[in-house]
Amino acid sequence: xxxxxxxxxxxxxxxxxxxxxxxxxxxxxxxxxxxxxxxxxxxxxxxxxxxxxxxxxxxxxxxxxxxxxxxxxxxxxxxxxxxxxxxxxxxxxxxxxxxxxxxxxxxxxxxxxxxxxx
Amino acid sequence: xxxxxxxxxxxxxxxxxxxxxxxxxxxxxxxxxxxxxxxxxxxxxxxxxxxxxxxxxxxxxxxxxxxxxxxxxxxxxxxxxxxxxxxxxxxxxxxxxxxxxxxxxxxxxxx
Numbered sequence: 001x002x003x004x005x006x007x008x009x010x011x012x013x014x015x016x017x018x019x020x021x022x023x024x025x026x027x028x029x030x031x032x033x034x035x036x037x038x039x040x041x042x043x044x045x046x047x048x049x050x051x052x053x054x055x056x057x058x059x060x061x062x063x064x065x066x067x068x069x070x071x072x073x074x075x076x077x078x079x080x081x082x083x084x085x086x087x088x089x090x091x092x093x094x095x096x097x098x099x100x101x102x103x104x105x106x107x108x109x110x111x112x113x114x115x116x117x118x
Numbered sequence: 119x120x121x122x123x124x125x126x127x128x129x130x131x132x133x134x135x136x137x138x139x140x141x142x143x144x145x146x147x148x149x150x151x152x153x154x155x156x157x158x159x160x161x162x163x164x165x166x167x168x169x170x171x172x173x174x175x176x177x178x179x180x181x182x183x184x185x186x187x188x189x190x191x192x193x194x195x196x197x198x199x200x201x202x203x204x205x206x207x208x209x210x211x212x213x214x215x216x217x218x219x220x221x222x223x224x225x226x227x228x229x
Contacts, residue, residue: 004160031215033217035219040221040224041221041222042124042206042208042219042220042221042222043161043206043208043219044219045216045217045218045219048215048216050215055215056216089158091160091161093160093217095217097215105148105149105210105215105217106149106151106163106166107151107208107217108163109153109160109161109162109163110160111159111160112158112159112160114158
């Protein structure tokens with residue numbers, strides 16, 4: 001399978017603990033995105049990378065959140081001192097800037113990582 | 119305030135009926151995408167529309183991009199229970215690479 005993969009799929013953690021999610025994008029894609037989705041809502045943009053550079057961060061991404069993409073391939077999203085309000089599905093997506101004029105910036109999602117903070 | 123407004127929010131119909139869902143904005147988008155999402159899974163891409171006025175068909179699904187590239191619609195003919203899910207529109211504005219999403223239309227098709 002050469003799609004976007006995320007790990008772990010589910011994580012239950014106690015409030016105050018740190019958690020880290022990993023995303024492996026589609027191999028030829030140079031852009032990588034993180035979104036958060038809560039029940040009944042569409043995905044909310046958190047941040048995106050072009051290669052290893054983090055080009056934009058949402059105001060939703062508080063200082064407890066940090067994302068990295070050190071070699072321009074896989075990415076990690078770490079949440080420190082988790083709070084119950086962090087409970088959500090964290091979605092990773094990737095895209096390529098090749099041929100954008102014909103296909104738009106279409107992004108492809110992984111299956112998501114569910115976080116439950118108790 | 120959502121930059122992309124989807125309507126209706128919820129739709130419950132009988133198998134065999136037709137339906138249209140809408141995605142509207144006051145901003146111009148260089149492209150719009152439609153995704154379908156099932157509970158506990160990531161969104162799955164259905165289509166990308168790029169050119170104003172463009173119409174794309176995918177079996178019983180017809181997608182249209184508005185002439186001004188500010189809105190889009192998804193029409194489903196003869197809906198089936200397998201069409202049940204959350205339909206999301208998404209787009210990136212001209213000159214940007216950040217894809218934003220609407221809140222979605224939750225469709226339930228009863229057998």
